Amino acid sequence: MDNYLIKEENEINNIFDNIKELVISSRNKVYSAVNTEMLHLYWNIGRVIMKIQHGDERASYGDNILEKLSLKLTNEFGKGFSKRNLERMRKLYLYFPIATTLSSQLSWSHYLELLKVDEQNKRSFYEKECINSN
Numbered sequence: 600m601d602n603y604l605i606k607e608e609n610e611i612n613n614i615f616d617n618i619k620e621l622v623i624s625s626r627n628k629v630y631s632a633v634n635t636e637m638l639h640l641y642w643n644i645g646r647v648i649m650k651i652q653h654g655d656e657r658a659s660y661g662d663n664i665l666e667k668l669s670l671k672l673t674n675e676f677g678k679g680f681s682k683r684n685l686e687r688m689r690k691l692y693l694y695f696p697i698a699t700t701l702s703s704q705l706s707w708s709h710y711l712e713l714l715k716v717d718e719q720n721k722r723s724f725y726e727k728e729c730i731n732s733n
Contacts (some may be wrong), residue, residue: 635703638710642701648685669719690714694722704730 634721651664665682672680691710695701702708709729 630688634706637707638701638703638705639698641688641707642691642695644685645688645690649687649692659730679695694719701732702726704733723733 648668650663662682665685669680669682669685672685691714695712705713705726713722713726713729716725
């Protein structure tokens with residue numbers, strides 16, 4: 600009888616381990632998909648803002664537009680659309696003008712740090728280091 604219980608316990612543990620692996624794998628895929636979509640959303644918001652400003656990053660009317668836009672977006676969608684965040688989205692578009700150059704291996708938090716680096720060569724170096732360090 601004891602052998603039967605041990606065998607059953609081992610079988611349950613094996614099934615548990617298998618399901619646990621499936622859950623973790625799926626969670627990682629969902630996180631990656633959400634992260635990638637969020638980065639593309641923010642990049643596209645930056646693109647739209649630059650289009651409105653006709654490519655002029657420091658358009659004199661830009662601050663007023665971003666302030667009003669921030670209020671409307673925050674009222675509609677909640678946090679995450681502050682004027683400062685909209686400025687960051689614009690900068691994301693400026694620093695990474697080709698959407699496909701955004702790495703799905705990096706999160707928005709990584710990009711926020713990279714946006715602090717003005718020199719393209721240094722930014723590219725740190726981007727590669729982030730990816731290599733996982």
